């Protein structure tokens with residue numbers, strides 16, 4: 001195995017583990033805990049942002065996708081149709097596409113909704129009483145959007161990881 005292939009696989013699998021693991025933790029444990037009555041999600045989301053989670057996750061996702069595309073280029077001999085027609089080629093491509101769609105949904109829908117709801121959560125406390133009901137409705141809508149899109153992202157990521165792990169052995 002060439003050094004490039006070795007490094008690509010290391011980057012791909014380590015970043016993929018971090019990406020999918022963080023997605024599962026967030027959707028299954030963090031968000032439900034933040035939705036517990038009495039818990040203030042705003043400060044927790046802000047602290048996670050300050051620790052760099054909002055940067056680390058997209059960077060890990062981009063590294064997974066970038067290394068995956070390069071691995072695909074190398075193993076398929078330049079994206080040859082014959083490789084995609086094989087069962088493993090087809091499975092790697094479908095699983096890879098699922099991960100890319102997950103990345104786009106998290107970047108374009110889940111992330112803006114999470115950032116906006118953290119901001120709104122902070123401003124509700126300072127808002128005049130007559131505006132709080134309106135802001136509360138907006139906040140509930142944003143949180144629902146974030147919860148639904150995060151669930152979609154996590155399902156797509158699990159499908160991608162499952163496909164990646166069995167693809168080689170399909171025939």
Ligand code: HEM
Pocket residue numbers: 009012013016017019020064065067068069071072073075092095096097099100157160161164165168
């Ligand atoms: C959720 C994100 C992903 C995870 C967790 C993941 C995980 C993995 C794992 C564990 C392997 C090793 C499988 C084996 O050797 O049998 C692998 C291989 C591979 N992945 Fe991914 N992957 C992800 C996303 C992607 C994406 C987005 C692409 C490209 C579009 C991709 C393309 C590939 C290819 C071509 C291989 C085969 C490499 C080889 O033959 O050495 N992966 N992936």
